[in-house]
Amino acid sequence: MNNYPKISIVTPNYNQVKYLEETILSVLNQGYPNLEYIVIDGGSTDGSVEIIKKYADRLAYWESVPDNGMYDAIRKGFEKSTGEVMAWINSDDMYQSKSFFTVAEIFGKYSQVNWLLGFPSIYDALGRIVECPHTLRQWSKYDLYIGQYQWIQQESVFWRRSLWEKAGSRIESSLKYAGDFELWFRFFTYEKLYVTTAILSGFRMRDGEQLSMKQKDAYDAEIKSVLAARVYTEEEKSILKRYNKRKKQFLFLSKFKIFNAKLILDKFKLDNFGYPEVISFDRHEQCFKLGSQ
Template identity: 45%
Template sequence: MGAINFSIDPNLVRILKKALQLDVFVETGTFKGDTIELVRDQFSEIYSVELSREYYETAVQRFDGDVHIKLVHSDSPSAMQVWGPKLSEQSVLYFLDAHWCAAENTASISSQCPLLEEIKAIGRLNIESVIVIDDARLFLAPPLAPHEISQWPSFHQIVSSLLSMSCNHELMVVNDVIVFYPKQSNIAMQNYAQTYGIDWLIAAQSIRNEWLAEAEKKEHVIQQLSQSLSDKDILLEKQYKTINAYRAAYGSLALLGPVARVIRRLYEIARPRLGNLNQYAPREMSIGLYQTNKNLNYYPLISIVTPSYNQGEFIERTITSILDQQYPKLEYYVQDGGSTDRTVEVLKQYQARLSGWASEPDSGQSQAINRGLSKTSGEIMAWLNSDDLLLPGALHVVADYFNRHPDIDVVYGNRLLIDENDKEIGRWILPGHNNEVLSWTDYVPQETLFWRRSIWEKAGGEIDESFRFAMDWDLLVRFRDAGAHFGHIDQFLGAFRIHASQKTSSEINEVGHQEMDRIRMRVLGSVPDQKAIRKAIFPYLIKHIAMDMNYRIRTRLGMKV
C-alpha cells in the first residue's frame, strides 16, 4: 500500500479548511509520512493507515511523540471500518491515496486499489466532510502496466459510490485529484480550480525545454565516452551505467514537489483524450453557431429517432437541440420505453413539432431504436439518445457534407463531453476515419453519427437487439462489411452527457465488455488482450494527440479552428 509520494496540495487543504473548518485528517497510504508532515500542525487529529510494514515503522519513528497522530499497520478498508463510525459526526478531510504501485517496498492486498471498499467503509458522509482521491488519471482511463486493469475501478464506479454517500456534495476533478465536497464550499472549489489549475501549454513547453537541454548534456557525455573507449564491452557497460544514472535522476524528481507536479501534468497532456470521459473542471461550452450555408441547393430528408426511458431531467434539452436546428426537412420521432417520470409530459408539450412519439414498454434501447426508425422514411438517418445533444448547425453541416460527397455512406464528427448542467468537461477530436481501428475498438461518437438509408438497408436494416451497449459499434462494423465509405467532419457536431443516472459501470464491466469481445471475436477471430489492442491502435492515437494539441494551441492563440 502506498505510492511514490506526491502528497496533497497544501493550497487545496488551506482552502477546504477555511471553507469547512475541518478538524480531522484521515489518510490511506502513509508511505514515508510526507503528507502527515505537511498537515501535522493543521488538524487536531490525524489518522493514517499503511500496509507495508517497513513504511509503517518508518512513520512511527518519524512521528514519535505526536499524540494527535494515530498510525495503523493494516489494510485501508479494515481501518476505515473502525474509524468511519467514530468520525461520522466530525468534520473530516479524507485523503484516499492507498493505491498500489511498483515502487520499492510498497505493498498490496488482494486488490491493487481498494478504493471502492474504502468508500463503502466510510459510509454516509456528513455535510462538513470532504473526500479527496489522489491519482485521478488512473481512473479516468485504464491504467498502464504494471497496474492490473481489472483491479482498478472506473471513474463511473467511483462517482456512483461517492454519490451514494451524500446528496449534499459536488464532485470536481482538478490537478489529478477527485474532490467530493459539500455544496456550500462550491465557490471556494471553483476559485481553487481557477487559481491553482495548471496551464497545460506553458507547463508542457517549459518541461520540454528542460528535457531537451538535459538530453543534449547527456548526449555530449555519451559521445565523449564513445570516443574515449575502444573496448565495446566496456563502452556498453559505461553507457548502461549512464542511462541508469539518468533514469535515477529523473525518478528522484518525483520527490521534488513542484517539479514533479509539472512532470505529471506533462504526462497527462501526452495521454490520449479519446476514451477519457471527464477531462477538466466544468466550464461553459464555447461552441457557437457554425458558419454554414443554410440555403443549400438540396435538403435531403433527415430522420432522427430518440430512444428514451426515464430521462425526464434531460430529454427536453435533447429535443430542443434537434428542433432548434431549423432544418427544413426533418423527420423526428421519439420512442419512449414507458417512462414513469415527466418524460411523457415533455413529449406532449412538443408533440406538435414532432413527427410522432410513442411511450410503450420495450426490451431496451436497441428495440426502441428499431421501433422508431421503422416509422421513418428519410434519406439520411440517425439516432440521438435522450440525454445527449446536437450542437447548433449540425444538421446543415451534415446535409451539406452528404451533398458534396455523394460517394460517402456514413459520416461522423467530433464530440464534446458535458455534465448534468450542460457544462463542458472534455472533448474528443478524431484524426479522421480508420477502417482498421474499427476492428479493434470504437471511437466513433454515436451522437454525431449519420448514414444513408441505402447503406442501412444493405447492412440489414435494423439494430441487433441482442446488444445492450455496443449496438452502435456492431452497426458500424456491419456498415463496413457491407462496403460503406466513411467520412469524418472535423467539427464538433454533438455533445455526450456524463451523469450519475447513466447505465452503471458495473453493467458496462459485466455486459459491455462481453459485447465488445463478441464483436472482436467475430471480426478478428479471437479476443485480443489490452496490450495487443493498444499496439494496433497506437498510430491512430498518436495522430489524435497531435490534432488535439494543435486544437489547443490554435484556440489559445485565438485562431480559427
C-alpha cells in the first residue's frame, strides 16, 4: 500500500436534499489525492439530483434510478468501486477535515489493521459537533455474542478491500435496517476492529426523522436474527462457556457486596475476548501510534 492508497467512498441518497451537499463537500473537500467518490441516488424528486449534477465532474460515478432501499444502493456503489480502502457515508452525515489522511496513515503504517473505527461524535441539524463519548470503547466479536452490541458508528468505519473480499464482497441488501451490523459481524469473523482516538466523522442526530432512530426496535430484531444464524467454532464455544461460568460467579458474589465482583468479568474479557490496542496520536512525534490506551 502506497502513502496515498485509493479510498473509495459511497454515498446512498434518497430525497435528502437538505443535507446532501454538506455530505458531498465533506468528502470532496478532504483534499485527498487518491479519492474515488460514488453517489447512488434512488430516484429522488426533491432536488437531490441537481445537487449531485453540480459536482458530477468530481465524482467517479453517480446514478439516479429507483432501488430497493439504502443497502441496495450501497451494494451498487461498492460494486462500482476499486479502492484499496472502502467506506460509506449516508447523505446527512459528514467527515471531519483531513480524516482521509489519518486513515491512510494508519493503514499504511500498520498492516495488521484491516478495519478501523474513529472516535464517535454526534452532529446536530446545524452541523455542529454536540456530543462525544467520555471514553473510547473497544469491540470484540464476543461482545456481540453475549448481547453487548452497542452501535458501531458506521460513518466512522473504514476497511481494506482485502477484508471486504475475505468476507464475501457483499452487503446484505435484504436487510432493511441492520445491514451494517451484519457486515461488521462478518468482518469480526476474520479480523479485530481497531479504534483510534481521532475523530474521523460524525452521525447527524435529527429531530425524529431518520430511519435509524425511528426503527430501533426493528433494527434490534434484525440483529437478533443475524446472531441466531451464527455457527460458533469450537474455540468460540469454549470461551463463551468459560465466560458464562465467570458470569455465574459474578452474580453470586455481587449479592454479598464485599468487593467489586464485576472485576471478575472484566478481567476475563480482557484476557480472552481479543481486544485490539488503541491507535492514538503522539503529540511529540506528530504521528499516530499503536499502543495501550
